[in-house]
Amino acid sequence: MTHAIAQHQFPAHFPDFVSRRMDLHYVTRIAELLGGEHPHAWQPTPASAVFLAGNDYLCLAGEPALVGAQVKALQSSQGELLMSAVYLQEGSAQHQLERKLAHFMGAEDGILAQSGWAANVGLVQTLAGPGIPVYLDMQAHASLWEGVQSAGALPVSFLHNDMEHLQKQLQRHGRGLIVVDALYSTNGSVAPLAELVQLAERNGCMLIVDESHSLGTHGPRGAGLVAALGLSDRVHFRTASLAKAFAGRAGFITCSSYFKGYFLSESRPAIFSSCLLGHELAWFDAAIDFIAAADERRAALHRHSRALREELGALGYNVSDGTEQIIALEPGPEPKTLALRKLLERHGIYGAMFCAPATPKNRSLVRLTLNSGLDRAQLARIVDACDAIRGEADLDNWSSTRRLRKLALV
Ligand SMILES: Cc1ncc(COP(=O)(O)O)c(C=O)c1O
Numbered sequence: 001m002t003h004a005i006a007q008h009q010f011p012a013h014f015p016d017f018v019s020r021r022m023d024l025h026y027v028t029r030i031a032e033l034l035g036g037e038h039p040h041a042w043q044p045t046p047a048s049a050v051f052l053a054g055n056d057y058l059c060l061a062g063e064p065a066l067v068g069a070q071v072k073a074l075q076s077s078q079g080e081l082l083m084s085a086v087y088l089q090e091g092s093a094q095h096q097l098e099r100k101l102a103h104f105m106g107a108e109d110g111i112l113a114q115s116g117w118a119a120n121v122g123l124v125q126t127l128a129g130p131g132i133p134v135y136l137d138m139q140a141h142a143s144l145w146e147g148v149q150s151a152g153a154l155p156v157s158f159l160h161n162d163m164e165h166l167q168k169q170l171q172r173h174g175r176g177l178i179v180v181d182a183l184y185s186t187n188g189s190v191a192p193l194a195e196l197v198q199l200a201e202r203n204g205c206m207l208i209v210d211e212s213h214s215l216g217t218h219g220p221r222g223a224g225l226v227a228a229l230g231l232s233d234r235v236h237f238r239t240a241s242l243a244k245a246f247a248g249r250a251g252f253i254t255c256s257s258y259f260k261g262y263f264l265s266e267s268r269p270a271i272f273s274s275c276l277l278g279h280e281l282a283w284f285d286a287a288i289d290f291i292a293a294a295d296e297r298r299a300a301l302h303r304h305s306r307a308l309r310e311e312l313g314a315l316g317y318n319v320s321d322g323t324e325q326i327i328a329l330e331p332g333p334e335p336k337t338l339a340l341r342k343l344l345e346r347h348g349i350y351g352a353m354f355c356a357p358a359t360p361k362n363r364s365l366v367r368l369t370l371n372s373g374l375d376r377a378q379l380a381r382i383v384d385a386c387d388a389i390r391g392e393a394d395l396d397n398w399s400s401t402r403r404l405r406k407l408a409l410v
Helices: 016-033 064-075 093-104 116-127 142-151 163-173 193-202 257-266 268-272 278-292 295-314 334-346 376-388 399-409
Strands: 109-113 133-137 154-158 177-181 206-210 237-241 251-255 326-332 352-354 364-369
Touching: 016 334, 064 278, 093 109, 093 251, 093 278, 109 116, 109 257, 109 268, 116 142, 116 177, 116 206, 116 237, 116 251, 116 257, 116 268, 133 142, 133 163, 142 154, 154 163, 163 193, 177 193, 193 206, 251 257, 257 268, 295 326, 295 376, 326 334, 326 399, 334 352, 334 364
Parallel strands: 133 154, 133 177, 177 206, 206 237
Antiparallel strands: 109 251, 237 251, 326 364, 352 364
C-alpha cells in the first residue's frame, strides 16, 4: 500500500461513486483531519528503536531451527502442486501437519487455511446459513464478522465480555453460533471462556473461539487459553492466525476429521484459493516443536506484560481494559492518537495506530505489542518515554483517562 497522498492522477477517470469514496479517504480524513499525514506511515526505524508493532510474540523470526527446516524444504522441493486444499490426499504432508498441530492443541484434527482471515471467514460461512443468529462480541475480529456476511447469517452483537447482555440476546434470537476471541487484539483483554461454554451449552449453541493472540503464548506448552482451562472438548471450534506467535503465514481451525471432509468441499476459501507450499509447512512443523518447548519465552512475555501494565498504570495511563501482552494507549480522536504515535517515535518507541474500522470511530489508540525478547533497558525506555510525553500528549483529557476517573468515582 502506498501512503503517498495522490493528486488525483488516476481517480480522474474513475466514476463518481468511486472517486467520492477515495476523496473521503485522501481529502476528508488524511488531508483535513490528519493534516496530510497517514496514520500508519512511520519514519524509518533506527536500529536502536523499540519496535512494538508486530505480533512475533516469542521472537521466532530468524530462529535457526525454523529457518533451517524451511531452507531444507525449499532445496529438496520437487516442484509443488499448486492447487486448492480440496484436492489434497489423505496422508499428504499438509494433512499430517494438520494432525500434529491439532494434537498440540488437544483436538482430534484440524485444517490449515491460507490465513487467519480465510480460516474465520470459511468456518463461519460453512456453519451459519441465511437467517441463523451469530452472536459476536463487539470486539471480535473483523474476519469473524466477514464470515457472517459471507454466510448471509444474522449478526447479533453483544457488549464486550458482557455475559448478561449475551444471555439477553440469546433469549431474544434463539439457537445459533457464539463467536469470540480468546484474547482480544486491540487491548489484550481475555474472554470469560468458562462462562461462554456454559451459556453455549445451556442455549444449544455452537461456540467458536479465535485463539490468534493466545496460541503459542498461553496455556500448557503454548496450546492456548481453551486448553489452559481444560475446555478443549467443550469448545466446538478454535481458530488461529499463524502470523502471530507462529510467525508464518497461515490460519488454522481445530475440528473433527468428519467435519474436515465437509469443510473442504463447502468452504469457499478452501475451494477457490490454493493451499500452502511445502516450505511453509516445514516452518510450522518446526515451529510447533520449538513453541512447545518455549516455556521460558512465554514466562518472559507474561512478566513483561505484568510489569509494563503496572508501570503505565502508575503513570496515569488507563490500561485497565486488558491484562495481557497487547497494551492499548487510547487517546480517542484520530488526530490525538496520531500525535501520540509520533511523540512515542521521537523517543524511539514504535507502536501501531489503530483507528476505524479496527476500533469504533472515536476510540482510536496506539497499540503496543510486547515480545519475549525485550530486555530491561528497553522496558525502561518504554516507561520513560510514556512518562516524558504525558503533558504534550494531553493524557489528562484522553477519553480512556476520563473513563478511569469515572470508575474511580463509582
Ligand atoms: C484475532 C485475529 N483473528 C484473525 C486475524 C487474521 O489473521 P491473518 O493475518 O493470518 O489473516 C487476526 C489478524 O489481525 C487477528 O488479530
